[in-house]
Amino acid sequence: MNPTRRALLKGGAGALAAGTVAGCLDDIDATNADLETGYAAFFTLWDWAEQVSGDAIEFENPVGAGQPGHGWSPSGDLTRNVADAGAFVYFDTPEFSWAQDIAATLESDYDTVAVIDGFEGLEGELLGWDHEVDIHAHDSEDDHGDETPDGHDHDQSSVDPHVWLDPVLAQDIVDTIASGLADADPDNAETYEENAATYTDDLAALDQRFEDLVDAADRQIAVFAGHDSFTYLQERYGFEIHTPTGVSPQEPSQSDISATTELVDEEGIETILYSPFEERDGQYPPLVNTILRDTDATDAMAITHLSGTLATWQDEGWGYLEQMEEINVPAFREALDAQ
Structure with missing residues (x-):
């Protein structure tokens, strides 16, 4: 672009x-x-x-x-x-x-x-807010590109x-x-x-990149410190994003945060995902810091829901494709351990 x-x-x-x-x-x-x-x-x-x-x-x-x-x-x-x-x-x-x-x-x-x-x-093709992704439904599928979400x-x-x-x-x-x-x-x-x-x-071509990424992943679950906007992406490629809040934008409960930190260590997750729209003064959102403090995770990377853009990305001339390729693909590669 x-x-x-x-x-x-x-x-x-x-x-x-x-x-x-x-x-x-x-x-x-x-x-x-x-x-x-x-x-x-x-x-x-x-x-x-x-x-x-x-x-x-x-x-x-x-x-x-x-x-x-x-x-x-x-x-x-x-x-x-x-x-x-x-x-x-x-x-x-x-x-x-x-x-x-x-x-x-x-x-x-x-x-x-x-x-x-x-x-x-x-x-x-539209999914409900309460739609639950079944990652095992994708195990027997040979061609993600021919799938469509089980919409209702x-x-x-x-x-x-x-x-x-x-x-x-x-x-x-x-x-x-x-x-x-x-x-x-x-x-x-x-x-x-x-x-x-x-x-x-x-x-x-972007679709193929995500297929290849998920096929190469050693992990099928990532942790996102925010409310989940990525259900369609999960449904398409058959991986799971766990969040302390689910699709709700409300503050997570302490029990939800505890369940998330336990999951991070159980799965050996090293990279926590978060929304860059929630950064303040270049600092991670508080929930990210909490998870990093209370788990063995060592890093955090931003993913974008692409309903908006940041001034730095705008200055780069990054549109949808560029933000997917420069922000989301590398972050999911790290989070899912698809090296």
């Missing part, structure tokens, strides 16, 4: 500042939407929309660097800015409720804006939205973005389709 590409220079904080413009939508003509610009609801969707659109459309990411995308809420009238653009890419899930609200307004009043739901077509029909409020962390399902989302843009802009349809095909090839 080119670290100087224009959207990195204009996205994030700049887009958020633009969203603070006051005013209602009454003075926006529904014919004014500009398909040369668009918005995406969080970092990964923004990166994929940029990859697919190329030079045809400039997408903005309203979520500033250092902020995770899910649970985020915009300040000011972001809806006004999105209505002025030509496309809006989002996930129809309560984890991005602000984006649901904007999409509903656009679909109701601004039919010139292409509203693209990345969840479209994935209903049978869920109420949207019970769906784990972190589907983008599965490189296989990510390919479907990228294709959905390309199809939505092609429908809205037939003159550039071939560009969107070709860009999507190139990018999904890269995602397929």
Whole structure:
């Protein structure tokens, strides 16, 4: 990825500042939407929309660097800015409720804006928040690439939205973005389709890297000092991430922490995983320090859920693929002892 590409220079904080413009939508003509610009609801969707659109459309990411995308809420009238653009890419899930609200307004009043739901077509693949990964179900499978998660029909409020962390399902989302843009802009349809095909090839290569990593692993369980956002990744490749909190963002109980420290020593785990969004002043989060203090583990490495980005990664020009390859793959290699 080119670290100087224009959207990195204009996205994030700049887009958020633009969203603070006051005013209602009454003075926006529904014919004014500009398909040369668009918005995406969080970092990964923004990166994929940029990859697919190329030079045809400039997408903005309203979520500033250092902020995770899910649970985020915009300040000011972001809806006004999105209505002025030509496309809006989002996930129809309560984890991005602000984006649901904007999409509903656009679909109701601004039919010139292409509203693209990345969840479209994935209903049978979505996992519930309470989904438990059975790593033994993968033991008899020869080809991870042909597997799909055992999804079920869920109420949207019970769906784990972190589907983008599965490189296989990510390919479907990228294709959905390309199809939505092609429908809205037939003159550039071939560009969107070709860009999507190139990018999904890269995602397929990432899928292979994870397959090879897990196949080479001496351990099938890792410990993550945070709430688990990686169920789709575990389900795809057949390993387990243990956390003191599970999927809950609440503080873990002392008994949960004790169970985690026992597991670390029982499994001989040396590297603890954590979220870099929880670092403060370059220091490990407190829970990491607790586990390192009370176990034989000697190291900690960050993994990212990719709903947001950090300023240092933004400066490097790292998108989804780069962060997966530079952050997550090395960390899981260490945690699972896949040397």
